Amino acid sequence: MTKTLEPVNTIDELPNSTTVVIIGGGVIGVSAALTLAERNIPVVLLEKGHIAGEQSSRNLGWVRKTNRHAADVPLALAADQLWTHMPERIQQPVGYTQCGIMFLAKTEEQMAMFETWTDSVQALDLGSRLLSASEIDQRAPGGKGQWAGAIYTPSDGRAEPSMAASAMAKSAIEKGAILVQNCAARTLSTSGGKVTGVVTEKGEVRCDQVLLAGGAWSRRFLGNLGIALPTLPLVASVLRTRPMEGPTDISVGGPDFSFRKHKDGGFIITQRSALNAPLTLDHLLVGWRYISQLRAEGGSLRVSVGREFFEDLALARRWSANKRSPFEKVRTRDPRVNPGLNQEALTNLIKAWPAFTDAEIEEEWAGVIDVTPDSNPVIDRIEALPGLTVATGFSGHGFGTGPAAGHLAADLVSDTTPIVDPGTYRFDRL
Template sequence: MRSKRTIMLKGLVQVESDGDLPPETGVAIIGGGIVGVTAALFLAERGVPVCLFEKGEIAAEQSGRNWGWVRKMGRQSTDIGLAILAGEIWPTLAERSGEDLGFRVNGSLYPCDTEEEIEEQARWRREIGQPAGVESHLLDAARTAALLPGCKRPFKGALHTPSDGCAEPFQAAPGIALGARRAGARIYTNCAVRDLETAAGRISAVVTERGRVACDRVILATGAWSSLFLRHLGQRLPQLSLRASVCHLEGVAAPEICCSARDISFRMRQDGTCTFARRNRSTSELSPDHFRFFRDFLPTLRENREMVGLRASPGGFLRAWRDSRDWQAGEETVFERTRVLEAPGDPAILSQARDRLIEAFPVFAGMRVIQDWSGFIEGTPDAMPVIGPVPEHDGLLLATGFSGHGFGTGPAVGQLLTELAEGQTPSLDLEAFRFDRF
C-alpha cells in the first residue's frame, strides 16, 4: 500500500534525524520499530558504535499501531521465554532511556463466555503458564465481574495475570530511540537502506539512499518489509502481511485492566483515552506473495479461515507486484516510495467491534472517535518469529515474523540481538526461531 510522507497517527512522538552519515559504524540496524530501537539502546550502552536507519519515522508502522500489551498470558510454549525476559526488561527502560514510555503493570484478563473457553484457559495455565512460572488465576463469574465494573455481559469466568502490563506505542519506541541517541547511537529517519555490501564473504556495508556506511554487522528488523528485502538478497522467507484494525477513543471511563474476550479487546491509555479492536479478525489483501508462499501458509489459512479474511483488489495486486520487483542499489526503491505502510481501520470490522463492545459495556455508548488505523502484521506459517543469523550472509542478523506479538517481547529480542552481535551466547535458546526451519 502506497502512503504519503505524512504520518496518520495523531500523537506519535516524533524523533528528528541525525545529520550527515558517518563513513563507518560497528552495527547498522535497519528498522526503527521496537526491536530495532531497543537493540540500538543496548548496543550503545555497551559502547558499540551503532547507526539505526528507518525509511520513514520511528514507530510509524506496527510498533506504533499495536494494542500496547506487555503480556505473558496466552503465549505459546515456544515464545513464553521471550515474554518472561521482556517482562524483566520493560520496567528498566524508562530509567535507561530517560523517557516516559507509558509502561505500567495493570494486569491482563481473558473473559470467557463458555465452559469450553474456560477449559482452554485452564489448559494453558496448567501446561504452559505454571511450568514457566507465570502466576495466572482462573476466576469465577463473580470475581470476573468485579474486575469489569459496568460490564453487562454474563461472562462465566476468566483467566487473569496480575503481573502483565502495557506500554504506550505512541511513546515507547520513540522514547527508547531518544535514549539510544543519548547513549551514543545515531538515528537516521527518512533514510532507506537499499542494499548490503559484502567483502570476503561477510557483510561490510549498508547502502542507503543518502550514501554508504561501512559496518561489521547488520540487524534487519523491518517487520512486514523483511521478506521483500531478503528476497533481494537471494533468501526465501515465507511471510504474509495481515491488516489489523484499531480505533482510538475518548470520553470513556473503562476498566484499567487490559481486557480481551473472544471477540472484543480494549485498553485504557495513559492519557485517559482508550483503544479497542475486534479480536480475532484481520484481513489480508491478495498479493503475489500469496502465490509465492501458498504451500507454506495453506495449513494455517485453513485452520484460521474464520479469523483472516482474504480480499482481492486488482489495483492492489498490480501495485504489490510492481513494488516487489527487484532493484539496483543506485535507484529509488519501494522503501522510499512507501515511507510508511499505513491505512485506515476497516470500517466493517470496527463497526462490528463497536456494536459488541457497547452491548457488553454500555459505558462505551458515549465514546468519541479520535482516529482509527490499520497496522500491518508480518505473519509466518507457524506464527513464531525468526530471530538469529541469516544463512549465507555472515554478519547479518534477522528479527521478524512476530505475527502480532512483537511489541511486548521487543526488548527481549533487542537484548538477544545485542548478545549475538557481540558474539555472545544468547540468554535464551533460539533454536525454535532459526531462519531455516521453513
C-alpha cells in the same frame, strides 16, 4: 501511525563506517540500538521513513505473557523486567503500567484451552489463574456478557506505542548511537561471502554486522538477496475513544473485541477475531501455509481484492544497488482503515459492557503485521550470509516483547551470551 506519535530528531549525514548497522527503526531495531550503545559498540540505525512510523506505533500496546506459545514465554518474562525498569534506564516515560490482562471464554471448550495453556507454563510461575463468571464481574463490573470464565495474569501490562520506541530512540542517541531517518537501505555489500556494508540511497556504510529489523518489509529485502522468508502481510484496524469512564483498568480480550485503557483516559479497541487481508502477490505465494493456523486459532480473514494488489505488484522484487528501491517509493506503509471492522468491535463490546454505549471515537488507524507460519518471530543469524542477523516476523505480538527481542538481537550481533535461549526463533525452522 497514531497522530499522537512523538517525533525523534536525528542527523541527516551518513557515516562512512561503523561496527553494526540496523535496518529498521521500529521498537525492535531501536531496542537493539539502545542495547548496543550501552555496550559502547558503534551502531548506526537506518530508517526509510521515521522512527516507529509503522506497526511499532500502530499496535495495541499490550505487554503480555498470557496465551503466548510456551517456548516464547521466557522472552516475554525478560521483556517484563525491561519494561519495568525502562523509565529509569532511559530517563523518560514509556507509558508502562502493570495493569493485568484478562482473556474471556465464551464456551467450555475455550476454557479448556486456557486450562491447557496454564498447565503448559505452570513451571514458570506466571501467576496466571482461571476465573469464574462472578470473578470476571468483580474485576470488570457492569458486564452483560455470558462468559464461561476467563484466564487472568495480574503481572501482564501495557505501554504506549506512541511514545515508547521514540523515547528509547532518543536515549540511544544520547548514549552514542547514530540514527538516520528518511534513509532507505537498498541492499548489502558483500566480499568473500560475508557482509561488509549496507548500500543506502545516501551512499554506503561499511560495517562488520547487519541487523535487519524491517518488519513487514523484511521479506522483500531478503528476497532481493535470494533469501526466502515466508511471512504473510495482514492488516489490523484499531480505534481510540475520547476520555471516558470504563469498567476496568485491566486490559480485556474477548472473543470478538478487545479493549485497554489509554494514557489519555480513553480506550484502545479492536475486533480481536478478524484481520483484513487485502490480496497481494505474497498471499498467493505463501498464503496456503497459514490455512491450518488460522483455523486452529479461530480467527477470520476479511479477504478483499483491490488497489493494494496492483500497488504491491508495482513495487520491484529485484533491484540493484544503484537503482531506487521499493523502500524509497513507499516510506511509510499506511493501509486503509476498515471502519466497518472497528464498528463491529465497538458493537460487540457494547453488548458485553454497556458502559461503552456513549463512547466517542477520537481516531482510527490501521497497520500491517508480518505473520510467520507458527506466529513466532525469527531472531537469528543467517548462515547463508555471515554477518547478517534478522529480527522480524513478530506476528502482531512484537511490541510487548520488543525490548527483550531487541536485546536478544543485540546479543547475537555482538556475540554476547543471549538474554534467553534463541533456539525457538531459528530461521531454519521455517
